[in-house]
Amino acid sequence: MLPFVLAGLTTGSVFALAATGLVLTYKTSGIFNVAHGALASVGAFLFYFLNVQQHIPWPVAAAICVFVAGPGVGLVLEGLTRRLQARPLTVTVLGTVGLLLVVQGGIDLVYTPGVQRSVPQYLPTAAVDIFGTPVAVYRLIIIGLALAVAIALTLLLRYTQTGLAMSAVVDDPVLLELTGTDPVRVRRIAWMIGSCTATLSGVLLVPLLQLDSTALTLLIVTAFGAAALGAFTNLPLVYAGGLVLGVAQALLQKYFVDTTSLLGGLSAALPFLLLFLLLVAAPRLRSPISGAAVRRTATTAWRPPPMVRGAGAVALLTVLAAVPLFAGFQLNAWTRFLAYGIVFLSLGLLVRLSGQVSLAHVSFMVIGVVVFGHVTAEGHWPWLIAVLVAGLAAAPVGALLAIPAIRFPGLYLALATLGFGLLLQAMFYNQSYLFGALGLGLTIPRPETAGLTGDTGYYYVVLAFAVAVALLVLALENGRLGRLLRAMADSPTGLSANGASINVSKVLVFCLSASLAAIGGVLDGATTGYVGPDGYQPITSLQLFALAAIAIGRLPWYAAVAAAGQVLVPAYVSNEVVVTSALTVAFGVATVVAAIQSRPATIPGAVRRILDRIPAPRRRRTTTVAAVRHQTDAIRLNVDNAVVRYGGLVAVDGVTVEARAGTVTGLIGPNGAGKTTVFNACSGLVRPASGTVTLNGEPIGRLGPAARARRGLGRTFQRMELFETLTVRENVAMGREARYAGWNPCTHLISPRGQRREIDTRAEWAISLCGIEELAVAPVWTLSTGQRRLVELARCLAGDFGLLLLDEPSSGLDHEETARFGDILATIAEDGAGILLVEHDLTLITRLCSQVYVLDFGKPIIDGTPQEVLGSAVVRQAYLGQKEITETRR
Numbered sequence: 001m002l003p004f005v006l007a008g009l010t011t012g013s014v015f016a017l018a019a020t021g022l023v024l025t026y027k028t029s030g031i032f033n034v035a036h037g038a039l040a041s042v043g044a045f046l047f048y049f050l051n052v053q054q055h056i057p058w059p060v061a062a063a064i065c066v067f068v069a070g071p072g073v074g075l076v077l078e079g080l081t082r083r084l085q086a087r088p089l090t091v092t093v094l095g096t097v098g099l100l101l102v103v104q105g106g107i108d109l110v111y112t113p114g115v116q117r118s119v120p121q122y123l124p125t126a127a128v129d130i131f132g133t134p135v136a137v138y139r140l141i142i143i144g145l146a147l148a149v150a151i152a153l154t155l156l157l158r159y160t161q162t163g164l165a166m167s168a169v170v171d172d173p174v175l176l177e178l179t180g181t182d183p184v185r186v187r188r189i190a191w192m193i194g195s196c197t198a199t200l201s202g203v204l205l206v207p208l209l210q211l212d213s214t215a216l217t218l219l220i221v222t223a224f225g226a227a228a229l230g231a232f233t234n235l236p237l238v239y240a241g242g243l244v245l246g247v248a249q250a251l252l253q254k255y256f257v258d259t260t261s262l263l264g265g266l267s268a269a270l271p272f273l274l275l276f277l278l279l280v281a282a283p284r285l286r287s288p289i290s291g292a293a294v295r296r297t298a299t300t301a302w303r304p305p306p307m308v309r310g311a312g313a314v315a316l317l318t319v320l321a322a323v324p325l326f327a328g329f330q331l332n333a334w335t336r337f338l339a340y341g342i343v344f345l346s347l348g349l350l351v352r353l354s355g356q357v358s359l360a361h362v363s364f365m366v367i368g369v370v371v372f373g374h375v376t377a378e379g380h381w382p383w384l385i386a387v388l389v390a391g392l393a394a395a396p397v398g399a400l401l402a403i404p405a406i407r408f409p410g411l412y413l414a415l416a417t418l419g420f421g422l423l424l425q426a427m428f429y430n431q432s433y434l435f436g437a438l439g440l441g442l443t444i445p446r447p448e449t450a451g452l453t454g455d456t457g458y459y460y461v462v463l464a465f466a467v468a469v470a471l472l473v474l475a476l477e478n479g480r481l482g483r484l485l486r487a488m489a490d491s492p493t494g495l496s497a498n499g500a501s502i503n504v505s506k507v508l509v510f511c512l513s514a515s516l517a518a519i520g521g522v523l524d525g526a527t528t529g530y531v532g533p534d535g536y537q538p539i540t541s542l543q544l545f546a547l548a549a550i551a552i553g554r555l556p557w558y559a560a561v562a563a564a565g566q567v568l569v570p571a572y573v574s575n576e577v578v579v580t581s582a583l584t585v586a587f588g589v590a591t592v593v594a595a596i597q598s599r600p601a602t603i604p605g606a607v608r609r610i611l612d613r614i615p616a617p618r619r620r621r622t623t624t625v626a627a628v629r630h631q632t633d634a635i636r637l638n639v640d641n642a643v644v645r646y647g648g649l650v651a652v653d654g655v656t657v658e659a660r661a662g663t664v665t666g667l668i669g670p671n672g673a674g675k676t677t678v679f680n681a682c683s684g685l686v687r688p689a690s691g692t693v694t695l696n697g698e699p700i701g702r703l704g705p706a707a708r709a710r711r712g713l714g715r716t717f718q719r720m721e722l723f724e725t726l727t728v729r730e731n732v733a734m735g736r737e738a739r740y741a742g743w744n745p746c747t748h749l750i751s752p753r754g755q756r757r758e759i760d761t762r763a764e765w766a767i768s769l770c771g772i773e774e775l776a777v778a779p780v781w782t783l784s785t786g787q788r789r790l791v792e793l794a795r796c797l798a799g800d801f802g803l804l805l806l807d808e809p810s811s812g813l814d815h816e817e818t819a820r821f822g823d824i825l826a827t828i829a830e831d832g833a834g835i836l837l838v839e840h841d842l843t844l845i846t847r848l849c850s851q852v853y854v855l856d857f858g859k860p861i862i863d864g865t866p867q868e869v870l871g872s873a874v875v876r877q878a879y880l881g882q883k884e885i886t887e888t889r890r
């Protein structure tokens with residue numbers, strides 16, 4: 001067993017080395033480098049070039065790889081990732097996926113894959129005796145080297161000024177700069193070290209394996225598993241995780257030799273299995289990046305006038321219908337183009353509409369073809385039924401992948417989906433129940449109806465599917481689910497605080513996306529008629545994701561553009577490896593550029609301006625600003641003796657508050673007194689350590705934010721949670737629609753006409769009450785702070801909540817706006833709604849509130865009428881004390 005353990009420790013050390021560098025850059029820049037493995041490939045191939053091809057002695061070659069190429073690549077990466085800093089995680093994932101494609105394609109361009117290349121072991125191979133077992137010296141060198149690097153990096157982070165700055169730079173670069181440390185320099189050092197570890201791991205791995213860029217890149221994905229074991233932050237744990245993985249893999253190889261058995265594949269699949277299980281089942285991992293560091297960017301994609309859209313759709317359909325007339329021997333490429341169009345439409349639902357990541361779409365295609373292949377071959381099911389069943393079969397897998405999406409959005413979801421794809425390949429592709437005995441492949445038949453089996457007939461079958469799926473996706477995008485997903489992409493907190501269960505939306509969209517991708521996979525497979533495991537490399541999922549994200553145009557154009565890039569361009573230009581590699585590089589470059597620009601891809605400005613001149617047919621809005629009254633029953637909210645802790649800090653300590661229907665209750669106190677935390681405890685964003693929150697006497701402590709909203713508890717946020725890319729009207733309407741959507745998947749999909757009318761009426765009423773009619777069609781990200789406050793209030797009013805928690809609603813408003821704001825709140829309270837108001841404007845508090853609670857340092861200090869409270873010495877002391885502190889600081 002010892003030889004296996006030592007072999008495992010050797011490869012495990014290389015994983016550990018790569019993983020520590022990866023985590024170092026992640027901790028320092030907040031950007032998880034999906035391309036870290038590709039950098040190891042760079043090290044390996046450069047070493048091959050220098051040592052094997054140019055006969056440069058190995059120490060010199062290794063030094064060039066590690067100390068010249070490593071830092072050089074690190075510098076480039078720092079420059080690149082600086083531009084991705086504080087962007088949404090989907091964008092940073094996109095950027096590094098693009099980088100992976102560039103490196104991967106670049107290496108394949110120079111070194112054609114499939115050619116045998118190897119590097120002899122250059123380290124001493126002599127054996128020394130350890131506990132009676134001969135152990136090659138090179139293994140000891142690798143193990144020692146990785147250990148030394150891990151210790152050095154840990155010491156660097158813990159005890160040096162640069163290291164401490166590395167840990168601080170993500171959380172608050174501005175603060176760091178104030179202490180005289182340049183955050184750019186700190187990040188640069190981290191990226192240089194991180195890239196050195198990647199190239200070093202490539203140089204160390206290269207004699208142990210055949211030289212293959214994809215295999216090397218994916219092998220280093222093992223490092224992601226090690227990083228997950230160390231919770232993506234703790235370097236010693238990450239290092240230990242690498243060793244554990246290496247040894248476990250070696251032992252599994254020893255005991256399960258038959259690689260075609262399920263357990264035989266376990267060794268290769270272990271890191272991905274672990275990564276996936278950790279993200280699905282482990283307690284929540286704390287992201288090393290604080291929420292504050294992630295800035296939401298918002299722009300609105302250009303939308304052509306309706307006439308142009310209609311004409312475009314007709315033109316596209318006409319061209320597609322005419323394809324068999326001109327495609328000639330390329331007709332099957334066009335059929336595959338349509339099938340991939342369906343796959344891209346399915347990806348668009350996730351990536352473009354709901355801002356989520358899937359790096360596993362090839363796996364959904366696999367599930368589709370496999371189920372279809374088996375039910376047609378063994379069950380002889382009718383063709384159409386088999387296609388639909390294949391689609392349905394992928395839905396539960398989509399739901400499974402939605403679990404990490406629910407638990408860890410963004411980066412961890414990307415990793416879980418990537419891990420899932422690799423896991424499926426490593427463990428299951430060889431199983432007979434997937435691609436048949438010995439993984440030889442499956443027959444994927446076309447419909448047997450006369451006329452549809454031939455290439456032309458089948459092309460029209462797939463065209464019909466593509467049109468149907470495009471219409472379905474269009475209906476989904478323009479329907480309730482589409483609105484919910486767009487809102488969720490902008491602010492999940494804002495959406496759930498209005499009553500929609502975002503987990504339901506996430507599961508639904510994953511299921512739909514997986515099903516459609518599976519159908520696309522079947523239609524693609526039936527074009528060639530026979531599929532094998534080699535046609536479904538998980539790494540292709542990365543390219544699909546990148547293309548879906550960067551393709552120009554709206555629905556269905558982006559799918560057509562992306563599918564053309566994936567299928568038609570290689571078919572028409574050449575299927576030669578050189579061309580496909582060059583294309584991969586081109587897609588990668590485009591992806592990196594798109595991520596850096598972080599703007600929705602669109603057609604050139606000059607063309608847009610011409611098209612915008614085409615007048616749109618006028619649509620009359622039939623909604624009226626009817627007198628809207630509260631329908632919700634009178635409501636009473638009680639917080640009793642609540643205690644909320646953030647780690648060691650007691651933010652709220654024994655607070656008791658009551659808010660009743662038809663009255664305005666004030667909650668005041670100096671900055672940091674715990675007011676927002678009380679709100680968060682009421683609306684379910686934090687769980688009190690003790691004490692109760694009840695609504696009409698019923699405890700609601702176990703309910704989530706959406707369920708509390710559905711019971712009539714609405715709120716606004718101090719840091720507004722608006723749907724930035726939606727218009728004011730859409731934002732406000734969502735206040736009501738989110739409650740209708742609720743937790744039921746059916747009500748997420750269908751919005752009955754009666755509800756739609758009521759939603760519109762309430763939205764118009766709330767917009768008019770808040771006096772923001774002239775802003776109704778403006779996207780929210782274009783508004784001033786004061787206007788945004790009014791939009792958030794209007795959204796809350798449209799929600800028809802019985803009790804509104806308003807968190808500093810007048811901050812950012814001028815004097816006149818505040819007075820008008822007071823009028824609105826008074827009207828709402830007269831109308832029967834209750835309001836719990838956190839405000840620093842004491843004039844507003846005095847004017848509106850019947851009861852005021854005062855907090856200081858998390859503790860209740862007094863409550864009573866505004867006159868009683870504001871006249872109290874203890875309150876003056878609390879506020880005055882703060883003023884004195886502020887003045888002293890100045």
Ligand SMILES: Nc1ncnc2c1ncn2[C@@H]1O[C@H](COP(=O)(O)OP(=O)(O)OP(=O)(O)O)[C@@H](O)[C@H]1O
Binds near residue numbers: 646672673678
């Ligand atoms: N997520 C969090 N993690 C750790 N500490 C937190 C968190 N949120 C708030 N705090 C701390 O809890 C205390 C109360 O904060 P809270 O935001 O509730 O006060 P507040 O009265 O609303 O202040 P302000 O008027 O400035 O908004 C503060 O010391 C704050 O730093």
